[in-house]
Amino acid sequence: MSIPGPQNEIETLFSIGLSQHQAGNLQAAEECYRRVIAVNPLHPDALHFLGLLHYQCGQQDHALKLMDMSLSLSPDVPAYHSNRGNVLKQLNRLEEAAAAYRAAIRLQPGNAMAFSNLGNTLSALGQHDAALAAYETAVEISPGHADAHINRSLLLLDLGRLAEAEDAIVTALRLQPDNAVAHTNHALILMARKRPQEAVEACDTALRLRPDLAEAHSNRGNALFDLNRPDQALTAYEDALRLQPGFADAHRNRARVLKAQGRTADALAAYDALLEVSPEDVQTHCNRGAALAELGRPDEALTAFATALSLQPDCAEAYSNRGFTLMDLGRVPEAVRAYRAATALRPEMAEARFNLSMALLLLGDFKAGWAEYDWRWTSRGWSGGAPRHQDLPAWTGDAAQGRTLLAWAEQGLGDTLQFARYVPVLTAQGWQVVLEVQPALLPLLSALNGPDVQVIATDTARPAADVQCPLLSLPGRLGTVEASIPAPLSLPVPPPADRTSPRPEAGDPPVRRIGIVWQGNPRHHNDRNRSVPLSRFLPLARLPGVSLVSLQKGFGAEQLQDIPDDIRIEDTGADYETGGFTETASLLRGLDLVITVDTAMAHLAGTLGVPVWVLLPAMPDWRWLTDRDDSPWYPSMRLLRQPAPGDWDSVFLRLGQSLTAAGG
Template sequence: MSTNKPPNIFAAPPPSGVDLYFRRALSAAQAGRYAEAESLCRLVLQQQPQHFEALHLCGLVQHLSGRQAEALRALDRALLVQPRSAKALNNRGVVLHGLGRSAEALQAHDAALVQQPAYVDAMLNRGVALKALGRLDEAIAAYEQALALDPRMADGWSNLGVILQDQRRFEAALEAYARAIVLAPEYADAHWNEARCRLLLGDYALGWDKYEWRWRRASFARQHRDFTQPRWQGEDLAGRTILLHAEQGLGDSLQCLRYLPLLAARGGRVLLEVQAPLVSLLKDFPGVEAVFARGAALAAFDLHCPLLSLPHVFATRLDTIPPNVRPAAPDAQRVAAWGARLGPKRGTLRVGLVWSGNPAQQDNHLRSLALRDLLRITAPEIECISLQKELRSDEERALVADGTIRHFGEDLADFAETAALMTQVDLVISVCTSVAHLAGVMERPVWVLLQYAHDWRWLLEREDSPWYPTARLFRQNRQGDWAGLIDEQLMPALRQHIEGVSHA
């Protein structure tokens, strides 16, 4: 989904008499020269500390530079000068949303609409805040209200589609994306959102094709690699060297490893560039001549391809997903060390747990659950081992301290170490994180706990995954209802599993 509608820094300048510094600041901001714009705004404020437009513009360029806390302070100063400014109230909400304070963002957008009831941008941003708060019906109403006033907003239709998709109203979501694309045929976010919807529905033919639009999204600028060598499109590789490179998360990289031996089988010399935590795990991966950490010096190559473009190049369909290819077995010394450290099993079943993903990911609060909730599975027959690297709260640290769960996060230096520890558990239970992918690619038994509006790769309804043969999927029946998933699905499955192990 797109983020909040971008602040309007292209509004007409203030009334006549605005000094030359501010006009230059506005021009610099319009050209994307944010540091210059901020410096010029500060020159204005040195002479006129209550200059509303300079305070407002300073907040906007700080927001666009990713400095949300500073942006909020600047906008608050602007609102002290003009407390009823609808644009400043609305943009304050945008910044609050960027800080993860969605309830306060909603209040700011509502305040903007009190001042300017037909303010379309504030209506759209109100919808973004409501979605973040899980109030999807109200979010849809906010978008529909905005689109009734201005039905030619492609971003409004695209964002509405995302919310409809989250409600599993897939036909309506695809219609909304289509309307966005008709209005703006080159609007990459709409194509990207459609791609994820179609992949979720199992429409890989169009889904992978649309997925290539990601490279035209502004948010993918940091993932783009400006190589002089051409990108591989499926041509013959005999006698040529190809660099395959990671672009998104660790789990995405692991999911696409299965394609690497296929390139080697076509006669290519395969180099692999991945995130640093994966290098040790993949150094002996089948069909790969060398593995590099992203940012390290690379060997010479003739062609390149992003890892998540491989399904598109190979025209992958549900029935042609290549079989999983396991990395080399974990180092025997590491495995032995973990075995000695854990000691004899304390019960019938030793379970590795992961309850939270990367907090930087937009929907992490939806895909993660509290450790205390997951530990409701504890029983005398179950020994709980943390496979998570970091503890993120005092409550989690307390549960580790009292021995409820054994945690080794600071010793999990990379994924090779995590894979070695994983050999010592009978079952991995994880939310949708890279560790779930690691268990899948290592072909360890893994139960994946999925939020209601989950990622495209897990498809719909089914309990298995065509990507990972040892995975079993547990799905929320209602958004946010982890308790129902644990009580109604996970715990009965665990009891049945324990009984099967006991009678084996």
């Protein structure tokens, strides 16, 4: 192509370049623009549109230089300022971008596109009111400006103004019913409005219009997950990632679903894939660390949390997760410091404060621990359900003054047995007490009934009361420290049934009947660490003078069918299986010793004063404290702890040695 000489031929060449540009023939357009500039280096339009071409090719710095040159030659062209704003926004120079759009608006007050782009920039700057005003001006100037309605709807969604957001996106869809992006954004709003089925339908519409729209696949996955269709959700995320492998939200949400399914190793791989795309995503480093901790890789988990904190030193969640992992490692004082860092950054972070309470209680710092323990009710890690009896005022520790207090069971059977000891303390202070307990404990704890106490089951009508307090909040309200822990309840128990024990041979030591419990409820959050197989106890059955008695009910009792023929473990039978806690208490009275993992049986034996040895994991529940083999809660109890996580071998070796030393 030869270079025209006269001015009109230069303009013709520029027009050809512009036509090629509009047709998407960027290489031909660039050649035309450059030929124009070769003849006239100060041709503002050629400079500007060559800059626009570079912008479209992702060469933002070069684009900005060319646009600045064109503006120096023709400062009064609104489009020059508006396009320059687009480049600056792409470079994340948002304040400068907003100034460029405002310059375009000053030159052309009716420029709806400039107002819409200004709204986008102000929204990114967090100037929400100003952004909304810009969008509203854009749609006043041009009611058919669909992009302005769409962007306004997204900002309203972010602000939680959901009804207005939906009105805006519906307006956009009326203007452009075939706009797949608008349908996809509509799905986001429908999700926020708790209408996931409609969100799926909106995504399906978007995908009929544009099957390659990754955002629609991803949003569809979110809606399907909310509809409890996780496998279909995963398929939707995988479709999104096939179309756009670097789609961070799809990676993130896929990991969320995998984690919710308990597929922690797969979730970890998804977090790793997300970090390939977004290596500085702080939340992903936190989530990855939590997954590593759950997979038993605590040192790697701590490294992940450290990375998160290096990227965001004020990340409360990273400190909280670090505390949880340190607890698993038995580094409790360090965990306390991590939890305190988290709560200093976010005082309302319930999970960190609840976990802090348990760490403090484990260390024996009862005063500080009880003060934080009420945060359990709003913690994500709390599995005890919602508080009950909230129609009554909460008791805060004030004097009785002739009133009635409802003390109610909130956690497991063992917790109720442990903390029912506070009923006599309350009556001694002048309270009338209504004690609400699980039905299974009602026959046993009905012994507390009297002039000042009424014991009821949770499934019965509630007598009148003035205030209420959950059982495990009583120690805090009463200011309990280790030295002031009340004695266990004194409960009348029927005498044990006459049971025949094996007759010892002449010269053998007397037979000691030892009750054993090896399995807790598998639904307990820590059961995998606290329970053991029955096979662990079998060597004890061969010790001289030892007769083992199964106290196992329900879960785990089936293991009795698999013991070797030469091992005898007394099975208490169907009557014990169906009997309540009173029958169990009677049976315990006839035993010489109870050996149990951390279950309600430990509390029942301790309450009755029966000698009981409790086998504890390396990181026990807070009530067992640390570094001691006795319990301030139960004088008849001995604690045998794992020296390291998972080391039951050492525990049972010590157990066998202790039984042998005691004479079998």
